[in-house]
Amino acid sequence: MLYKKNLHALATGVISLFIFTAFVLILPGKSSASDSVAVLPFEINAPSDFDYLDTGLPTMLMNALSDRGINTADFERLTSIIARDEIRHLDIQSSARLALTVESRYAVYGSFSLVDEFISLDARLVDGFGEKETVPFYIVKQGVINILPAVEDLADRIQQELIREDRIASIDVQGVRTLDPDVILIRLRVQEGDIFDPAILNDELRRIFELGYFDDVRFEVNDTPQGKELMIIVEEKPLIQNINIQGAEKIREKDVREALTTRTGSVVNPGIISQDLARIRELYRGKGYYNASVDYVVASVDDRRANLNIRIDEGNRLFIQGIEILGAENISQRELRKEMATKRRGPFSWLTGRGVLREELLDRDAAAIEAHYANQGFIDARVGQPQVDFQEDGIYLTFFVEEGPRYRTGEVHFAGDLLVSIDELFEVIQMDDLSASEDYFNRSIMREDMNSLADFYTDFGYAFADADVEMDIDRENRLVNVTYYLEKNRKIYIRRVSIEGNHRTRDNVIRREMRLSDGDLFSGTHLRRSNERLNRLDFFESVEIEPVQTASPDEIDLVVRVQEQPTGILSAGAGYSSYDRIFFTGMIQQRNLFGKAYDLSFSGSFGRRTTSFDLGFWNPYFRDSNLGLGTNLYWIDDEFFTYDKETRGGRLRFSYPLGEYTTLFWHYRLDKYTISNLSSRAHRDIVDLEGDNWSSAAYVAATRDTTDRRINPTRGTINTLSAEYAGGIIGGDDNFIKYVYRTDYYRPLFWRTVFHWRAQAGYIMKNTSEDIPNFELFALGGINSVRGYSARKIAPRYEDNEVKGGDKHFFTNFEIIFPLNEELGLMGVTFFDAGEVWDKGEKVDFDLYKSIGAGIRWYSPLGPLRVEYGYGLDRLYGKRESKVEFSMGHIF
Numbered sequence: 001m002l003y004k005k006n007l008h009a010l011a012t013g014v015i016s017l018f019i020f021t022a023f024v025l026i027l028p029g030k031s032s033a034s035d036s037v038a039v040l041p042f043e044i045n046a047p048s049d050f051d052y053l054d055t056g057l058p059t060m061l062m063n064a065l066s067d068r069g070i071n072t073a074d075f076e077r078l079t080s081i082i083a084r085d086e087i088r089h090l091d092i093q094s095s096a097r098l099a100l101t102v103e104s105r106y107a108v109y110g111s112f113s114l115v116d117e118f119i120s121l122d123a124r125l126v127d128g129f130g131e132k133e134t135v136p137f138y139i140v141k142q143g144v145i146n147i148l149p150a151v152e153d154l155a156d157r158i159q160q161e162l163i164r165e166d167r168i169a170s171i172d173v174q175g176v177r178t179l180d181p182d183v184i185l186i187r188l189r190v191q192e193g194d195i196f197d198p199a200i201l202n203d204e205l206r207r208i209f210e211l212g213y214f215d216d217v218r219f220e221v222n223d224t225p226q227g228k229e230l231m232i233i234v235e236e237k238p239l240i241q242n243i244n245i246q247g248a249e250k251i252r253e254k255d256v257r258e259a260l261t262t263r264t265g266s267v268v269n270p271g272i273i274s275q276d277l278a279r280i281r282e283l284y285r286g287k288g289y290y291n292a293s294v295d296y297v298v299a300s301v302d303d304r305r306a307n308l309n310i311r312i313d314e315g316n317r318l319f320i321q322g323i324e325i326l327g328a329e330n331i332s333q334r335e336l337r338k339e340m341a342t343k344r345r346g347p348f349s350w351l352t353g354r355g356v357l358r359e360e361l362l363d364r365d366a367a368a369i370e371a372h373y374a375n376q377g378f379i380d381a382r383v384g385q386p387q388v389d390f391q392e393d394g395i396y397l398t399f400f401v402e403e404g405p406r407y408r409t410g411e412v413h414f415a416g417d418l419l420v421s422i423d424e425l426f427e428v429i430q431m432d433d434l435s436a437s438e439d440y441f442n443r444s445i446m447r448e449d450m451n452s453l454a455d456f457y458t459d460f461g462y463a464f465a466d467a468d469v470e471m472d473i474d475r476e477n478r479l480v481n482v483t484y485y486l487e488k489n490r491k492i493y494i495r496r497v498s499i500e501g502n503h504r505t506r507d508n509v510i511r512r513e514m515r516l517s518d519g520d521l522f523s524g525t526h527l528r529r530s531n532e533r534l535n536r537l538d539f540f541e542s543v544e545i546e547p548v549q550t551a552s553p554d555e556i557d558l559v560v561r562v563q564e565q566p567t568g569i570l571s572a573g574a575g576y577s578s579y580d581r582i583f584f585t586g587m588i589q590q591r592n593l594f595g596k597a598y599d600l601s602f603s604g605s606f607g608r609r610t611t612s613f614d615l616g617f618w619n620p621y622f623r624d625s626n627l628g629l630g631t632n633l634y635w636i637d638d639e640f641f642t643y644d645k646e647t648r649g650g651r652l653r654f655s656y657p658l659g660e661y662t663t664l665f666w667h668y669r670l671d672k673y674t675i676s677n678l679s680s681r682a683h684r685d686i687v688d689l690e691g692d693n694w695s696s697a698a699y700v701a702a703t704r705d706t707t708d709r710r711i712n713p714t715r716g717t718i719n720t721l722s723a724e725y726a727g728g729i730i731g732g733d734d735n736f737i738k739y740v741y742r743t744d745y746y747r748p749l750f751w752r753t754v755f756h757w758r759a760q761a762g763y764i765m766k767n768t769s770e771d772i773p774n775f776e777l778f779a780l781g782g783i784n785s786v787r788g789y790s791a792r793k794i795a796p797r798y799e800d801n802e803v804k805g806g807d808k809h810f811f812t813n814f815e816i817i818f819p820l821n822e823e824l825g826l827m828g829v830t831f832f833d834a835g836e837v838w839d840k841g842e843k844v845d846f847d848l849y850k851s852i853g854a855g856i857r858w859y860s861p862l863g864p865l866r867v868e869y870g871y872g873l874d875r876l877y878g879k880r881e882s883k884v885e886f887s888m889g890h891i892f
Helices: 007-026 053-067 075-084 092-101 144-166 198-209 253-258 270-286 333-338 359-375 422-428 431-436 443-458 507-511 524-537
Strands: 002-006 034-045 104-115 118-127 135-142 168-174 214-224 227-236 239-246 293-300 305-313 320-326 387-391 394-402 408-416 466-474 479-487 493-500 540-549 555-564 568-577 581-593 598-606 610-619 628-639 644-657 662-676 691-705 716-726 736-748 754-765 808-821 826-838 849-860 863-872 882-891
Touching: 034 053, 034 075, 034 092, 034 118, 034 144, 053 075, 053 104, 053 144, 075 092, 092 104, 092 118, 104 144, 118 144, 135 144, 198 214, 198 227, 239 253, 253 270, 270 293, 270 305, 320 333, 333 359, 359 394, 359 443, 408 422, 408 431, 422 443, 431 443, 443 466, 443 479, 443 524, 493 507, 524 540, 524 555, 826 863
Parallel strands: 034 104, 168 227, 239 305, 320 394, 408 479, 493 555
Antiparallel strands: 002 214, 104 118, 118 135, 214 227, 293 305, 387 394, 466 479, 540 555, 568 581, 568 882, 581 598, 598 610, 610 628, 628 644, 644 662, 662 691, 691 716, 716 736, 736 754, 754 808, 808 826, 826 849, 849 863, 863 882
């Protein structure tokens, strides 16, 4: 029996297969005999009491076979033929002849025996045509009562044997050369032992062909005594020898290949190749090539091998050239576009990716526009699905808006569990201010109020306090009245604080930053502060503090989950200045030594005129107390224009917290410095210091830090007031008192930008009659003060133009920090700097040196990278300056 499907004549093959299958199903057998069974009399080997089984046993077997859908011959006719032909003994030949006489294919004969308590049926199934071997059956049961069950078992075994020829005995695959036969076999629904069904096989043939690996698939079926042997014969498509990418210019060929799942050495599969082409198109769309077309050609090398040629027509790169918001009448389109993540092309699109269409953001942008309307009082505003138009010069987006009426804020009420007075609740929210000023309703402020109220209640110990809201819309007067519903739930205590994920950092390092501990009353403020303090350690990639329910409804556990990150730093930097020319810096540091938060570092700087080394150690919690303790040893060699200065010394440092945000720092330093190699132009102030000198100084500072994180903060302030006392009662050759105040202010702006303002002012004075060394006086310039001017060049000078330094200084920096690529940690910065240093006795006039500039800051996996260009707006001693300075590092 043959079923064939040809790739080049698919329709004809299917029709032929259908006709052929129908023909097989109606084709008659070798004779007119049906597949019925002739049940012959059984020989009874038992006492005379069982003589009734001579006819009763065949009758029971015929009934059992009929129940199983098997036709049987007329028993009375059989017995009459046996009597007529005087057949005394039944055997295989006589049984076969009797079966054909009554138009049956098969005959069953045998014997029944009773031995002691056991009965046995010994039967034979005979093929009347003699094509199949005679099959014996032997069934034994205990007890005469089991005669009928024995007959039923015999009927079951006869049925199984009769249908064996209609079952699939084996399935084999021929023709595979590259693929494993299991590629076909594991996808087959029909299995060995299943009933042979041509319709099912036709469906299997189609499914194998649809795998895409074969040019031709056909089935061959052979009859055997064990059943049907199914042979699947396939003709494989050629093997891919090479994959050639043609036309990839704007996107690297390597990136295109990475999008492919098809590999050399695999069999050509049009379905998989089509999926690969779709991936390539999506790759191009993601880069702005929306008109890119991709197709392929399979070029034969020989009968078994072929080259896959993928052809790409990239087309022009399309950027978003226009965004129009139709229906926007009360809010400007410019204001609405600020709320969108999708932007038009700008001058820095090559760097930021701005202007490239990301279709998955369109729904987000529509929701953002709708939310902005709701925050401006348009609570019924709706934004439809945007329309995208691809034109030759770019992409044009159109959003459709229905604004609806505008509503003002009405009355504000509270209901539910009120723990404090209404006036105190009004201090927590902002909506009452909108109501008092009859301002427009703002949905985002309403949500913020709900969060603020719930957080407010957590500070009373109600960890699961809830705040809901009901809006009463007065459409006639166009007012939205708001009622906040407060539910305090239970007061909650902390049963246990557990820590997970700290493989290196010790538990006590984490616990001392927590503001909640075992047995404490829950506080949302303390929970948030604990999270802030753990993040400020900068030991962890992520910090999560999860409240977990316990068996007691009044207690919860706090699970602190941290994911540690590298805390070792190996940094290197380079720069250029008119003083040192090219200089290099480096540092190796471990900020979490032994997992105890110890900070050990060694740094060095090498330049044309300056060489320095510093070895430092810091323990922020000495013996787990609040006292911080550390030390530094330093070595500094400076080659000034008219003298050299070598400094060797050390510093003993301390700290102690004065509150949650304020810390007191103090240290004592003692160093020996040597002035040598004086030139004839050296000033008298320096000549007087020639030789060895000692500097003994005490320093104290108070710092208040409320920023949200230690590195790259986005909000908060840092204020530091310091004083340094040298000489006098603590000895030493240098005598002065130096005061410095510094402030940093961070505030988030629109578009995830951050405003940063820094200002610093300082004053130094004598504490004896002796002069202050000029290297202790103030001088500005460089990447950390007034950018665009050389380091320490903004300062009063001697008559020979050598930098002298001043006793007063002030500088300020204004920065706008904005994200260029948040996923990469790439930030941009623009700045305005100003500063000046005044000489002793000189009046402070605030005629400052100013500069502007821009830069890039990259918090990369390899460490922080800072590149900044400053342009001096004022001439410094007759010369206008500009500087590019940079530094970079590596974290391990």
